[in-house]
Amino acid sequence: MTGRGRPRRADVDEGVLRAAIELLLERGYAGLSPDEVAERAGVAKTTLYRRWPTKDHLAVAVVARLQDDDEITDSGDIRRDLPAYLEKIAAGLNRMRGAGRTGDDPSAGTVAELVAAAARHPDVGALERDVYARRNALAHALLERAVERGELRADLDVEALFDQLTGALYYRVLITGLPVGRAYAERLVDTALRGAAREKE
Amino acid sequence: MTGRGRPRRADVDEGVLRAAIELLLERGYAGLSPDEVAERAGVAKTTLYRRWPTKDHLAVAVVARLQDDDEITDSGDIRRDLPAYLEKIAAGLNRMRGAGRTGDDPSAGTVAELVAAAARHPDVGALERDVYARRNALAHALLERAVERGELRADLDVEALFDQLTGALYYRVLITGLPVGRAYAERLVDTALRGAAREKE
Amino acid sequence: MTGRGRPRRADVDEGVLRAAIELLLERGYAGLSPDEVAERAGVAKTTLYRRWPTKDHLAVAVVARLQDDDEITDSGDIRRDLPAYLEKIAAGLNRMRGAGRTGDDPSAGTVAELVAAAARHPDVGALERDVYARRNALAHALLERAVERGELRADLDVEALFDQLTGALYYRVLITGLPVGRAYAERLVDTALRGAAREKE
Amino acid sequence: MTGRGRPRRADVDEGVLRAAIELLLERGYAGLSPDEVAERAGVAKTTLYRRWPTKDHLAVAVVARLQDDDEITDSGDIRRDLPAYLEKIAAGLNRMRGAGRTGDDPSAGTVAELVAAAARHPDVGALERDVYARRNALAHALLERAVERGELRADLDVEALFDQLTGALYYRVLITGLPVGRAYAERLVDTALRGAAREKE
DNA sequence: AGCTAATCGAGACGGTACGTCTAGTCTTAAA
DNA sequence: TTTAAGACTAGACGTACCGTCTCGATTAGCT
Incomplete structure (x- = not known):
């Protein structure tokens, strides 16, 4: 050779x-x-x-590099792990929020720019979706273990739940421009776990 | 003069x-x-x-022009109105999804570009947030009426719920690249209303 | 309108x-x-x-700009005007010779680069040939007047003569690398006017 | 070793x-x-x-490789050998003229590029001048023999004559863009040998 | 046979010039 | 003062090209 x-x-x-x-x-x-x-x-x-x-x-x-540094911990208590995980995601978003800012614009333009960048090239988009898929897989596993342990409903739509939690963070950062942090993460988890419907007595 | x-x-x-x-x-x-x-x-x-x-x-x-065409209907049954509303939002997103696409890229880069655009100029951002605020106000009102009617929990965190529902749509379109439509909207509403936690027996 | x-x-x-x-x-x-x-x-x-x-x-x-500054004078004595004109051309060449030189390279690379540049684009080449055509027309006219005055042979090949004179300057500068100046111009004119063949006695 | x-x-x-x-x-x-x-x-x-x-x-x-294939013949009749020699040079130039041409650009950019190339490096320039010097030496010798034979004037400026003949070819090819061939070579030789000045009666 | 030293093949790397593209401003004349 | 037309400013972006460098693999001569 x-x-x-x-x-x-x-x-x-x-x-x-x-x-x-x-x-x-x-x-x-x-x-x-x-x-x-x-x-x-x-x-x-x-x-x-x-x-x-x-x-x-x-x-x-x-x-991708920034994202892959994030880890996930499984303490066995989903009500503790979930907010912690969301907080990590929020921290990443907040970090981007500060990027290249001059004034007091509350929205995270950089995050949007990055999503847009990914969408401009098919190959990049695929790559980016892979990165997120890796992250999501970890979270899904976390949730499924909680289901198995009986912390969460057996017939839970794990994907929907995860989208709701993470999506809320992104929506708030990208669209609403409101702050995201520990407190908001806990509100989300709380709302999602308890359910919105009036409890049957 | x-x-x-x-x-x-x-x-x-x-x-x-x-x-x-x-x-x-x-x-x-x-x-x-x-x-x-x-x-x-x-x-x-x-x-x-x-x-x-x-x-x-x-x-x-x-x-703004595209968005303001959306309306909202209140039938008195939140389990019917909510999915209908989400579907409308999804339709708007899906429309953007097709914008300027050549291949089969599933993500909605245009939405991200618009968010980024808003973030580049304070006044545009404010304007855009107004557009969304108008829309959100309608949804919030819808939810609050359902609370008053007793369909939803009295101590419901309306904002968190709304963020979760809408956010999930945006997350899926922007990040995951998966399809959003009627079926997904219903999964979301169902998951959110029932709650993820195992029901107390 | x-x-x-x-x-x-x-x-x-x-x-x-x-x-x-x-x-x-x-x-x-x-x-x-x-x-x-x-x-x-x-x-x-x-x-x-x-x-x-x-x-x-x-x-x-x-x-073109540099070239068009050159003028031509007709004193009525071709043996005076011709060397003067050639000297002007030589001066232009010598000016280029100094362009961007670092060492003691005697050749006029810049002139060659410019010719090459013209040849790289059909439209530029045409333009450049126009520039030279203008210059040559003046010289041809000068020579033809000398023919009419009887200073030069009636059946003179004006074009060939002019090419020989000017061409010698270019050849010397571009290829040989030897100096061109007043003295050389006079040698050229002298040789060209007298003819190389042995004179019939 | x-x-x-x-x-x-x-x-x-x-x-x-x-x-x-x-x-x-x-x-x-x-x-x-x-x-x-x-x-x-x-x-x-x-x-x-x-x-x-x-x-x-x-x-x-x-x-150099292309050039060194050229030879020169001395038949003893300068009016025959000189045009033949010029024709050979013209053939070389015309060959370059076709190099890399797409359209109908008549100029020989490649020749100019090579001259420019030589001017960019002292050693290349020296080398190139050597190549030409070899060729020119042959021609000079040819002319001098003709002088000795009495075909050309005894006090002929051989260098000037040679520059005029060869230079005219280069000038035509590089600058004017007109064709060079046998006919033109003969015009040159004729003009140069007879001289431009009106013959003394 | 093993050591040494230079060459070869392949391709990444450095540096830099060139030309393109796009957004937004400015300058005319006309309405 | 707005409109149409288009030249102008400003600067980022990506490409093209030449020549260098770094590997591993050869191929000789010398010991």
């Missing part, structure tokens, strides 16, 4: 992503310029574009 | 908005180019910019 | 060409960067590209 | 030059991309660059 060519530098991904995260948080999506990312990472633009063919690809890679 | 000089053409707003809606649905947010909107509407760019100082302003105006 | 839009700024051509000439002479063809020309001229890049769609177009415009 | 390490493959030079000639004639100077030359020759870029440190070096090597 002949040589396979010069191998890719392993530290490039690391350095570029770090620089990109920095820039994204500093200046928001508009400020995430490939030129400057490359410069900060000490890498040629061509190298950057070889791995992320578009600014959007890079941006979504950043999200 | 006002009323000096040539008066504004009255039909411009209408024509431009129509052209903008067309373009937005045809080609998505990126395809909504001010130049082309102006051309389609048979109007000079100057004229357009005098009324909407930014592409983003125009875009949100388009959404 | 409706308005014809904002007219082109008249001073742009002037400013850009001046900046381009400066840069070309300072740093040679490679240093003639559209970005920098635009900056020096205080003009946006798009404006520049609207008029010269390519760096090559710009470069050739520069040559 | 030399001779250590793996020896260079002997057939590389040949193959690369052949590929380079092909490409140059097919697509002109711009199409002479080192990457593609290497690929066509079945050679790694490294290998290519070890021998020709620059695309320009390679290009000039190609020209």
